[in-house]
Amino acid sequence: MDYSKTLNLPRTNFPMRARLPEKEPEILKFWQEERVYSKIRERKQGSPKFILHDGPPYANGDIHLGQVLNKILKDVIVKFKTMQGFDAPYVPGWDCHGLPVEHQLFKQLGINKSEIPQLEFRKKAREYAAHYVEKQKGQFKRLGVLGRWEKPYLTMDREYESEIVSAFGTLYRKGYIYKGFKPVHWCPQCQTALAEAEIEYKDKISHSIYVKFLLKNYPSPLKTSLPVYLVIWTTTPWTLPANRAVALHPKFSYVFVRFNQEVLLLAKETMGRVRKEVALQEGKTLAEFPGKDLEGLTYSQPITGEGLKTVMADFVTVEEGTGCVHIAPGHGEEDYFLGLKYHLPVVSPVNDEGRFLDSVHKFAGMSVFEANDPIIAWLKKRGWLLSSGKISHSYPHCWRCGGPLILRATPQWFLGVDKHNLRKKAMELVREKVGWIPSWSQSRMLGMLEKRPDWCLSRQRYWGVGIPVVYCTNPDCPRKGRVLQEEQVFESIASKVREKGSDVWFEEKVEALIPPGFSCPECGKKQFEKEEDIIDVWFESGISHRSVLAREESLRDPADMYIEGSDQHRGWFQTSLLTAVALGERPPFKKVFTHGFVVDAQGKKMSKSLGNVVDPAKIIDRWGAEILRLWVCLEDYTQDIRVSQEIIGQTIDIYRRIRNSYRFLLGNLHDFCFPENAVKSEEMREIDRCVLSQLQSLIKKVTAHYESFRFYEAFHLIHHFTSTRLSAFFFDVLKDRLYTFSRNSGERRSAQTALYHLLMTLIHLTAPVLSFTSEEVWLSIRKNNPELMSDHHISLRDSIFLSSWPEVDEDLIDEELEKKWEEILKVREEVLKVLEEKRQSKVVASSLEAKVVIEAPSHLLSLLASLGDELKEVLIVSQIELKEAEDLIVRVKKAEGGKCLRCWNYSPRVGENKKYPTLCERCWGVVDSLCVFS
């Protein structure tokens, strides 16, 4: 006779195999059709807000793992806060203007800037950006990220663009923005100035030359009839035409040394090294001076022959070069600032293409890189070249075209970081008003703020918002070229942009942009010209606190949290902070959360050249987005996080364990109604109560970890609980009771009550991360066993994200009980070890074939005895004999009697019952009762 039909075996059609790549789109469809995000918004009206402000990714290309990491973290936080009861809207955004779109598009079109009118190009750029917004939107949604996808914010929206104009105007009027002439990183290929964020440093082979500058005078103690030269070292011979000074360190010691028929001046400490590098014999030191005594010496400019002076500078080093530094204020940042101090002219005789102007007679028209060799040749001819070689060093390159950059002084617009104490104020707020996670993120921000130069806001490009500045061009105006800074001018431009988009600046004549009839307040004329440069995209995204947070009704400025990769300390965190402080005297965020970068198995960054780039789409197609979500949340993302086949494999294993536990729970709850079949806590079996008590502390800890954004701690705990507490212990022990006891028995219902709470709690605790699976379980319950949710406060129609976060039920916590069971578990561990030995020696196979004899000290013995028959269930053995002894000793024997064909337990009484000769005493009762009812 087959008794398996008389058992209560698990029943569910929740599949063991997830088939996530197929299942996930169904869940996404459900969220879409049920308008889950909108419903959440409706229901949370009036709840306390939690605003996580999305940093806009760049609308170009497919999403990479870094963006996956970022968006998933944001989604987990938003979902957690939502389930906790907050109104936590998520409005995603995109950064749409700027060089990367331009470059890609020019590449795609196969033309350059000069071959297409700006307006025509801008139209295509807009389409291009819009295309990638849609593409990335689909990819982000595929990750399971809930948000206001149907109305994201775009930096190329007219309203947004208008805010950019008005923010610029306000900052200009407040005196933060100025026009300067300053060396900036310039890409001769792209013909544009580059922001710091657009520069990549990589190795480049450069010239390395030592050059003699003839000194026209020198300190009197030195007496010689030989020519005296100071020696400089440079890797950019082409900057020599722009040389305006030579800097020495005031504290270094300098020597005049005679080599053959000439005398050279250089820092004493550099002597040995320089002599080796330029292959000079040992010379004779004629005199030695501290640097400060050598200020104001006159030398002959090597290219122009002008008489120029030596100056003092602290940044001079002896690590490289000669301690005498060639200064070209038009071609170097430090040089520029030193130039300000000494009133040196900013000379930069190079045009947009990086070619020398006519003023550089000898080399006019040459590109600066081509000019290096002729310059060196020229120096050599004059006898001023001491040595010439090559050096490989880190050099700035254009992030888009990859070409080497030059520093070139051009008229640019700047945001003055020290205007109105902006830097100081920002740093103070960073220190006092913003929470930084992890904490070191604060010192990083401070360090960067402290040292950052003024922010170059202008770009000589096509795709962006025009700098909204109008000049008076009347040649007779007392201040020709002055900017119209009247508020109504900026307002007029902003409103035009709001009406027609930023193209209006390039389409319309200047008169149509300023207020009708407006005339120059200075000269009364109406001759105007508009600025041609466009605004740095970092400024655009940097004001999102104003254009998005402050303007969107559902949002709020400041945001509760910004969360981005650690590179954004220099990027968005900083540009947002600076603009917010300048505009409104406060930071745009209460908390800043930083995550690391995704690196490969060895911890190396991903790059095309290393060939170690992992494409998220491949993982999604093969394993599902859920695996990516879990992966993110198993790692400590305050550091860089690794990805590899092995790590993904491990994530899949962990996923399977959790999923199977859900399946087991569902299967064993198929005939359980809540609350009808639920057993009151005080009537439950001890072990069931014990697990529920442990579940409460799991809720506590997991919630705390979510609250401190340490999802990996939460998930390691959940996984640990699921594997060890549930799968390896509770579920295993419970099987006998669930399967063999009569369906409606108190014992079985007690177990199910525990299982019910476990299932409901766990799917909620995992929902922010395992969103697809938790929702799938939720949907499965509603479809297959709605009776499980007859609990009135759970609405069947809703997504799991409309239900709330599990609360700790203090009544279920029983620490005494947990302690007691810890003792029992220790005994169980001992029993399992002995069982394993007996299994190895083939005495028993299944543990149910065993009878266990436990000798234990009296207190432990009484503890075990108190469990009665439950003890053998806990140990999953057929018989138990308890004896008193000094120490714990466990022995295992073959169980007595025969095997019950129904429950597989052994009992001496099997065979006693004539009606059921193959069943044990417990089962024949159960089977009998079944027959009575059937």
Added chain:
RNA sequence: GGGCUCAUAGCUCAAGUGGCUAGAGCGCUGUCCUGAUAAGGCAGAGGUUCCUGGUUCAAGUCCAGGUGAGCCCA
């Protein structure tokens, strides 16, 4: 070169203010079960806590210097 940061079993993570024989889980190996079954149970083997010094009765933990890695800057 400078700023910030990281380094603990094959992998992912633990080890308040220095006090353990450095812990989990996964994976691995062996094994049992076949009523969670492309599941589940049990047992076992895995660590010079990156290296070198130092402080201390005591260092994975503190200090200094290396090495490797990441972000940012020059």
